[in-house]
Amino acid sequence: MTASRRTLVIALLAAACVVASVVPPIESSSIRLDVQTHHLAHAVIIALGLALGLVIASGRPVREEQPAWLLAALASPLLAMLLMIPATYDFTETHPVLHALDHLVFAALSLLTAYGGEHYLRGVGWAAAIALELMAVGAAFGYGIILTR
Amino acid sequence: MSEPALREDAAASRVMWIYMLTGIAIFALMALLGLTMRMGQAKWIALDPTMFYAIMTLHGAGMITAMALCGMGGLWYLMNRERALSTLVAYWAYALMVAGVVAVLLSVFPGKFGAGWTFLYPLPFVGAAWPSWATGLFLLGIALVNIGWIVWCTQMFGCVVAKYGGIRGALAWDLVFHPKQFAASGRHEPPPQAFAALVAAVDGLLAGAAGMLVGIALIVHWLSPSIPLDPLWAKNLTYFFGHTFANLTIYMAIALVYVGLPRYANREWHTSQVLAVAWWGTLLFVAFAYFHHLYMDFVQPRPVQYIGEVVSYLAAFPPAVVTVFGGALLIFRSQLRWTMGSMFMFAGMAGWIVGGFGAVIDATIDINSTLHNTLWVPAHFHTYLLEGVVLFVLGWIFHQLEERSSAQSSPLMRWLVALGVFGGGAIFLLAFYVAGADGVPRRYATQPPPGPEISAWASIGIIILLIGFLICLVEAVRLARLRRAVAP
Numbered sequence: 001m002t003a004s005r006r007t008l009v010i011a012l013l014a015a016a017c018v019v020a021s022v023v024p025p026i027e028s029s030s031i032r033l034d035v036q037t038h039h040l041a042h043a044v045i046i047a048l049g050l051a052l053g054l055v056i057a058s059g060r061p062v063r064e065e066q067p068a069w070l071l072a073a074l075a076s077p078l079l080a081m082l083l084m085i086p087a088t089y090d091f092t093e094t095h096p097v098l099h100a101l102d103h104l105v106f107a108a109l110s111l112l113t114a115y116g117g118e119h120y121l122r123g124v125g126w127a128a129a130i131a132l133e134l135m136a137v138g139a140a141f142g143y144g145i146i147l148t149r
Numbered sequence: 150m151s152e153p154a155l156r157e158d159a160a161a162s163r164v165m166w167i168y169m170l171t172g173i174a175i176f177a178l179m180a181l182l183g184l185t186m187r188m189g190q191a192k193w194i195a196l197d198p199t200m201f202y203a204i205m206t207l208h209g210a211g212m213i214t215a216m217a218l219c220g221m222g223g224l225w226y227l228m229n230r231e232r233a234l235s236t237l238v239a240y241w242a243y244a245l246m247v248a249g250v251v252a253v254l255l256s257v258f259p260g261k262f263g264a265g266w267t268f269l270y271p272l273p274f275v276g277a278a279w280p281s282w283a284t285g286l287f288l289l290g291i292a293l294v295n296i297g298w299i300v301w302c303t304q305m306f307g308c309v310v311a312k313y314g315g316i317r318g319a320l321a322w323d324l325v326f327h328p329k330q331f332a333a334s335g336r337h338e339p340p341p342q343a344f345a346a347l348v349a350a351v352d353g354l355l356a357g358a359a360g361m362l363v364g365i366a367l368i369v370h371w372l373s374p375s376i377p378l379d380p381l382w383a384k385n386l387t388y389f390f391g392h393t394f395a396n397l398t399i400y401m402a403i404a405l406v407y408v409g410l411p412r413y414a415n416r417e418w419h420t421s422q423v424l425a426v427a428w429w430g431t432l433l434f435v436a437f438a439y440f441h442h443l444y445m446d447f448v449q450p451r452p453v454q455y456i457g458e459v460v461s462y463l464a465a466f467p468p469a470v471v472t473v474f475g476g477a478l479l480i481f482r483s484q485l486r487w488t489m490g491s492m493f494m495f496a497g498m499a500g501w502i503v504g505g506f507g508a509v510i511d512a513t514i515d516i517n518s519t520l521h522n523t524l525w526v527p528a529h530f531h532t533y534l535l536e537g538v539v540l541f542v543l544g545w546i547f548h549q550l551e552e553r554s555s556a557q558s559s560p561l562m563r564w565l566v567a568l569g570v571f572g573g574g575a576i577f578l579l580a581f582y583v584a585g586a587d588g589v590p591r592r593y594a595t596q597p598p599p600g601p602e603i604s605a606w607a608s609i610g611i612i613i614l615l616i617g618f619l620i621c622l623v624e625a626v627r628l629a630r631l632r633r634a635v636a637p
């Protein structure tokens with residue numbers, strides 16, 4: 001990817017992250033989502049944040065281990081999943097600004113997951129990104145909801 | 150073409166020994182708990198059921214973690230010879246896992262947490278005979294073990310991807326599909342142990358993610374019980390994590406045999422196209438084999454049950470047809486040097502096959518409806534864990550001690566150890582199989598007949614087995630204290 005194209009992709013992904021994080025909570029503050037849809041909405045924001053992190057990191061592939069970045073790559077998904085507590089959804093849905101901020105934190109943590117992974121060692125960001133996205137989507141099928149009876 | 154030079158360094162060797170010796174120490178402690186359980190079931194000692202289930206929980210979690218630690222240390226050491234790895238990261242993983250073990254230990258002694266090492270939702274929370282803090286501490290402990298495991302898997306993943314040119318190189322894709330171009334390119338195929346590292350890393354990361362998700366959900370549920378969890382969802386994630394983690398201990402430990410056994414046979418264990426494809430199969434099958442734990446769950450989608458059966462069968466092929474048969478060919482007419490190291494490695498492969506056979510039988514849906522949750526289940530997994538993984542690890546430890554000291558054990562010593570470890574082990578395992586086939590349930594502190602009688606035989610077997618291990622320990626210490634015959 002050329003440098004200018006990369007910059008464009010980064011700008012587009014960053015804009016998509018902000019829009020996906022901020023617009024729905026503010027614009028549709030009267031709508032109450034069920035837990036599953038809410039989890040999935042988070043998974044979309046997380047996917048965008050991960051993609052952004054991977055593209056930013058792609059400029060300078062790291063070939064020797066940078067252990068400090070591993071901490072970032074592993075602590076961020078952990079924090080992101082800890083933030084996806086279903087019990088908080090009712091509260092955040094009635095506080096649009098807080099809700100939007102919450103989403104921005106998801107995006108930032110996802111970015112850090114992918115970026116940190118790639119900065120630890122090339123290729124690891126992808127693995128960390130796939131793992132976080134799987135967890136985010138997986139949560140929608142049983143965390144805070146009972147689907148099978 | 151000459152093989153690439155291998156790196157050896159003292160710091161890496163220290164990492165390996167710290168992991169392995171910790172694993173062995175935990176193993177020894179858990180083995181004593183195993184004996185306590187069997188003696189309780191035999192009514193030789195009075196064991197309060199609450200205590201039995203607490204011990205059972207600790208034994209399961211402790212043993213699996215112990216074997217994981219041994220495999221992780223060994224494979225880390227082998228991969229460090231291929232590409233320099235950060236010891237700092239290895240110590241982080243180690244520290245997290247040990248912290249997890251301590252937390253689990255405290256949740257059982259004094260907490261008496263006893264929901265089984267599989268902590269199947271909602272068992273940890275419903276009708277608990279232990280305080281709530283013990284549940285939280287246990288879940289935290291398992292989470293720490295899992296995070297340590299994820300750190301290790303991430304490092305392994307980075308290592309194989311960086312060393313062999315991405316996932317494609319690590320899979321030896323070009324060796325399989327473009328062998329001529331591959332040979333002409335001058336590249337080296339990954340050695341057999343690198344496939345073990347790749348599979349452990351990829352399947353381990355997937356399982357780790359599942360474990361992290363369900364772990365967080367359970368901890369959140371523990372803090373706030375009004376948050377519901379879907380039991381089938383939790384069961385799938387828990388078994389995907391637990392079964393895969395336990396299963397991978399074998400695949401990590403076999404890497405030690407790939408490197409150790411050829412030294413005794415004076416031959417090399419090469420990466421062939423068949424070996425590469427076999428490991429691709431393992432990569433896939435290990436991820437889906439856990440479905441066989443959910444045969445009894447009528448709400449589980451039906452196609453998944455069939456996948457579980459097919460994959461469980463297929464999972465047996467790569468180890469049996471490629472690794473164990475390959476191992477047999479490696480030593481056939483090689484005038485193998487029989488030492489403690491080679492004896493353990495060879496016997497371990499036999500244990501793997503026997504236990505694997507028991508597993509495939511149980512993974513057959515028709516048979517499973519009879520054997521499910523009987524002692525047949527611990528029978529088969531103890532066969533390939535105790536008489537497989539543990540032996541691979543012991544084989545490697547003795548291999549290292551023998552190389553360092555340039556000394557070997559006497560034939561009498563080998564016979565004594567073999568009688569104890571294989572003879573006592575066989576009695577212990579046979580008791581599980583016989584009881585299981587007779588319908589004695591697993592996880593029962595007080596068993597229906599003929600359980601207690603068979604448990605008594607098992608206890609005798611365990612005592613013989615433990616004597617064998619004790620002799621082994623004495624011999625290992627003797628070898629460790631011998632100085633190198635040749636100057637370093």
Ligand code: HEM
Nearest residue numbers: 180183184186187209212213216265266534535591592593
């Ligand atoms: C001296 C060796 C060992 C002895 C005496 C022993 C004994 C036992 C006994 C009596 C049980 C309970 C069976 C039941 O009634 O359900 C058990 C369960 C178990 N053991 Fe072992 N065992 C030994 C080695 C191992 C090893 C090497 C591993 C794994 C690496 C292992 C992993 C487990 C697991 C996962 C369970 C199931 C716990 C549960 O049901 O929650 N054991 N063992």
